[in-house]
């Protein structure tokens with residue numbers, strides 16, 4: 001399958017790729033510097049960049065954005081920004097913010113199209129793992145009460161084992177809870193095999209943190225090849241793959257692999273289990289949908305708010321299920337820096353804005 005993979009344009013220009021990789025590492029490293037944080041957070045023109053990627057500062061703004069996206073046929077995953085919480089009060093406030101967001105989504109009648117994405121570091125994972133687990137359980141219950149569900153974001157590699165352990169615990173009570181895996185980690189293909197079980201919702205992304213070569217592929221080609229291998233494992237498994245990428249070659253590959261897998265009867269197995277659920281399985285995602293092909297294996301695409309919106313609509317128009325990750329809240333710094341690091345053009349736009357404000 002990886003042999004069918006069509007390398008994107010950037011792969012044919014190794015110099016540009018190398019510069020992009022170095023830039024990414026440099027931006028992520030600089031983002032930890034308090035002086036950079038101060039500069040970025042207080043510059044008036046940062047706001048224009050922030051509003052491109054972040055829905056707003058509160059639940060009401062996020063629900064308005066979610067409503068607009070749902071009206072165009074998109075699904076959403078809402079995230080309350082905030083990570084690396086350092087005390088219990090902050091962690092509890094984070095969980096409460098999710099509770100409020102879920103109630104607001106339910107009041108707006110949006111929970112059939114909306115789930116929430118949660119970072120365990122926002123719930124205290126770095127200083128009290130059991131607190132983070134308990135708060136995550138609380139958010140899962142709030143989500144279920146609202147008719148929605150939770151996907152647990154994946155953060156840097158030092159937290160991967162702990163996060164997957166918590167997801168397994170959450171799934172014992174809330175089997176609709178989604179996991180996230182990062183294709184840039186060398187371990188991820190094996191993780192995909194373990195997670196591709198019946199009912200398992202698994203988001204596959206490339207990974208957004210600066211990781212050392214000892215644990216991660218650092219060349220773009222290796223990450224993309226790993227993504228293709230992981231995709232094949234998830235599509236051949238019994239779970240529900242959530243293909244989180246904006247990369248045109250991988251978007252195309254996902255459609256092709258899903259089409260090929262349906263011939264093995266995966267689609268039939270998945271939908272049989274879905275129909276067993278008393279709630280109709282809506283929290284697990286759609287059944288075999290109107291996507292291209294007669295009985296294609298179910299999966300969904302996921303993209304970020306503000307990134308390739310035209311492609312999101314094109315896929316919806318083609319009958320695909322597409323979910324948009326919509327962040328909200330005041331703690332946008334880490335999220336913004338990861339988005340800037342992903343794409344030189346974003347960084348240039350930001351730097352130009354800074355220069356013209358100076």
Ligand SMILES: Cc1cc2nc3c(=O)[nH]c(=O)nc-3n(C[C@H](O)[C@H](O)[C@H](O)COP(=O)(O)OP(=O)(O)OC[C@H]3O[C@@H](n4cnc5c(N)ncnc54)[C@H](O)[C@@H]3O)c2cc1C
Pocket residue numbers: 152153154155180182203205206207208209244245246247248302303304307308324325338339340342343346
């Ligand atoms: C729904 C969703 C959830 C995610 N959850 C996690 C998570 O839990 N943990 C984690 O580590 N990472 C997460 N990520 C981020 C992910 O790991 C990547 O860093 C990010 O998606 C960029 O990789 P890409 O696959 O889009 O490919 P890239 O090669 O980075 O991008 C492909 C093309 O997409 C467009 N593009 C990509 N990023 C941007 C951008 N920031 N601005 C403008 N255009 C852009 C460009 O046209 C680019 O050429 C998530 C991503 C998505 C879409």
